[in-house]
Amino acid sequence: MTQISVSKQRPTEEPARRAREPARRAREPARSVRATGRRTPGWVMSLPVPLLLAARYLKSSRRDAYVSFLSLLAGGGIALGVAALVLVLSGLAGLQAFLRSDVLARTPHVEVELPAGEDAAAVRDALLEALAAETRAPKVEAARVLIRGRGWMLVGGSSVDVEVIGYTGTLPALFSQTEQEVGESLDSGIFVSEHLAHRWALELGSRVDLVSPRPTLTPMGPQPRLIAQRVAGTFQRGQTEQYEERVAVPLDVAKRLFGARLQRIELHSTGLEEALDLAAVVKGHLPEGSRIATWQDLNRGLFFALKLEKRLMFVSVFLIVPVAAMALITVLALLVSSKRHEIDMLHAMGARPKDLRRAFSTLGMTLAGSGLVVGGTLGVVGAFLLDHFKLISPPGDVYFLDHVPFVVQASDLLAIAGATLIFTMASTAYAARRAAAAGPLEALSSV
Amino acid sequence: MHSTETDTTADGADWAIEASEVFKAYRDGERRVEVLRGVEMKVRAGELVAVVGPSGSGKSTLLHVLGALDLPDRGQVRLAGQELSRLDRKEQARFRNRHLGFVFQFHRLLPDFDALENVMLPGRIAGRDPSRVAERARSLLVEAGLEDRLDHFPNQLSGGERQRVAICRALSLEPSVLLADEPTGNLDPTSAERIFELLLDLQARHGTTTVLVTHNRELASRCGRIFTLENGLLT
Structure with a gap:
């Protein structure tokens, strides 16, 4: 090793050694480098x-x-x-x-609330006709007339505040059910939540009374409108408590309770995004005083x-x-x-x-x-x-x-x-x- | 980097280091300590000079100023034709990298890098090609007699070997000026002698202008010229 050879030099030999050193070292590098275990630096040294x-x-x-x-x-x-x-x-x-x-399955894509006195069925038909003529309008898969109002349900002296939905045909989306949930049902009557039926011991055919807040004028003064209904079936309540307050009755029963008020048209499109486009188009074809709400508007609070x-x-x-x-x-x-x-x-x-x-x-x-x-x-x-x-x-x-x-x-x-x-x-x-x-x-x- | 014209010596060679009217003071609490009081210094390219002086005389401060590590309060320092006070921080770093080599009393090798990698560092900082930098580092280490120590980490090297690696690192980019601050101060006499010899040898072969700060009068006497720093003045 150079180190050892340097240490052995005596002062008198120094000039001669220093003169020889460069030549000796110039000969040595290749051999010396080969003598070491590593000839190249780590790959890390190639990094920035x-x-x-x-x-x-x-x-x-x-x-x-x-x-x-x-x-x-x-x-x-x-x-x-x-x-x-x-x-x-x-x-x-x-x-x-x-x-x-779950919520969206029970929510209409677009809901139109009509002003009092309108013929909901006629407005719906006119709307569908107008939409069919609109080339830009998304497809309407279903359109149905509903009445939604608040009232009371009386059972054996007890009462509960309910939202009454009047419908035609099959139960509306608000009551969407699976096959297991449908169970046995009557052709006509009131549908209540399974939870409410259980609480009040209601069975198929049980009698309940619906009371409207809209009074009827009689010689004895204004009297509440009261309509008796048989329980036609139950539905599984939704994932939030509000659904247990809902009941479904045939449209004509709802009409008798609320009159030509609180009428709505429920529209279903091919998808949620299409429904938003549909709402924009529908807006222009509604009678004055109508209010329109999309699935987003109806669930804004929940989504927020x-x-x-x-x-x-x-x-x-x-x-x-x-x-x-x-x-x-x-x-x-x-x-x-x-x-x-x-x-x-x-x-x-x-x-x-x-x-x-x-x-x-x-x-x-x-x-x-x-x-x-x-x-x-x-x-x-x-x-x-x-x-x-x-x-x-x-x-x-x-x-x-x-x-x-x-x-x-x-x-x-x-x-x-x-x-x-x-x-x-x-x-x-x-x-x-x-x-x-x-x-x-x-x-x-x-x- | 700003370039300025260079003065020449009487024999026509460039001055590698020119310091004129350099003043530097520090605050020590309320007290102002004048360390350098109008230092004048000129060193020819390729010259080896020693700076001696008692402890606290300002040798290290002078080295800081010459090495673009600190700016003088007054006066001018020109190295390799470059007026240092005109450089901003980034340019100073670049200047140190390209034109200066430092050797300190304590080797200051990076413990996470082996000998070869330590010597490669200035080249990598300069952004040079890794294989060429490695080649140069290897050849310097071989010159320094460390061919068997290339892949040894600093903690696997003796004090003398570490200092030899530090000298190789300082010379790896062939700097114009080498500033050595007590490079043998931490070594036993035998190792100190070997290191000094290596320094002389490499300095002579590479023609690097070298300023050696030392307490050792005997070592200083083997340099071309001796400057003595006393009372803030260089004589």
Whole structure:
């Protein structure tokens, strides 16, 4: 080795040795390099400087037990937060999708409320004719006349406030039922919710009285209109409490209760989006004083509540990520602090502040990104397992679901990834700026 | 980078380092400490000079100022024809990378990089081709007698070997000026002698203008010229 040969030189031999050295060394390189175990530097050295530094610092952070622990804490925290978010949001998405489909199945696509005195059937026929002539109009799959009004139902001295729906033909969408739910029914009469029937011990053919708030003038003064009806069948109540207040009666019974008021036309199109277009076209063909509402208008409150619920859940569960990001800041600050001299030396060697900032940002984002990927994977796999094996089953007699469905939505995943990356990017910026701001004087000062 | 015209020496060669009327002071609480009080220094290209002086005389401060690491309060410093005060932070970094090499008392090698990679770093910072940078680094390390230590990390090297790697790193981009601040100060006499020899050898072969700050009068006497820094003045 050169080192040994140099140490053996005596001062008197120095000039001669120094004269011989260049020639000797010029002959040696090839042999010497071959003698080493490695002839090429690590692939990392081919990376741009910020990545090169980040890769090596990431590797070195694994050797330091404390930094390693904090890195695990930061990455694990982010993974936990992300997994929790994916699970919560997919659970909510599943529940909301179920609720939405149930509600929409019971909601007309477009509902037109006609002014008092109009002949609803005639308006409906004229409307269908006009729509048939409109080339741009979406297809109308069904159009029916309804009466909707509020009244009371009396059974054996008890009364309940109900919404009375007068219909023709089959039960309207408001009472949409599965085959199992239909059960036995009479040809004509009143349909009440199964829940109400059970509570009041109503059976098929039981007598109930419907009372209208619109009085009839008699010689003895205004008297309430009272119509007796037989229970013709029951329907399964919907997923919200409001449906148990609804009853369905034949249209002529509703007319007798409310007169030529509260008449509506219910329209169904080929789809929800088409229904919105249909509403826009229908608007121009209605008598003055008519009011039109789409499925969106009819459920605005519910949809808003669902959206709000999801956002609030997102914000509250996302709080795990900032806590983990604080650990990330600690890791990076610790690394910057422990590598102070190295950073200063890099400055002295001419590394640009931008490169050092990027190196530590990359390091932070690598840790955060790992947490994001691990957490996202855990969340998606967890949601799949929970849904597939129906692992969360609420009591059937209390809730309307036999299991909680989980639906992983790409938009949710994007929102989670975006929010996590933005937050962790902001967190890493602090340490990265500290690394970039340091001047090279410290490296020299310690001399 | 701004370029300026260069002065020449009496024999027509360029001045590699020109410092004129350089003043530098620091605040120490309420007290103002004048470290450099009108330093004048001119070093020819390829020359090896030593700067000696008692502790606290401002040798390191002078090196900071010469190395574009700190700006003087007053006066001018021109290195390789470049007036340093005209450079912004980014340009200073670029200038240090391309024109200056530093060797410190403590090697300041990056512990996560092996010897070869440490020597490659200035080249990679300059954005040069990795294979060429590696080739140059390897040849320098072989010149320094470290052919068996290319893939050794700093903690696997002796103090002398580390300092040799640090010298190779400083010379890897063939800088115009090498600034060495007590490069042997942390070594035992034998290792210190070896390092100094290497420095002389490489300096002579590469023709690098070198400013060596040292306490060791014996080592300083082996340099071409000796500057003494006392009371803020260079004589």
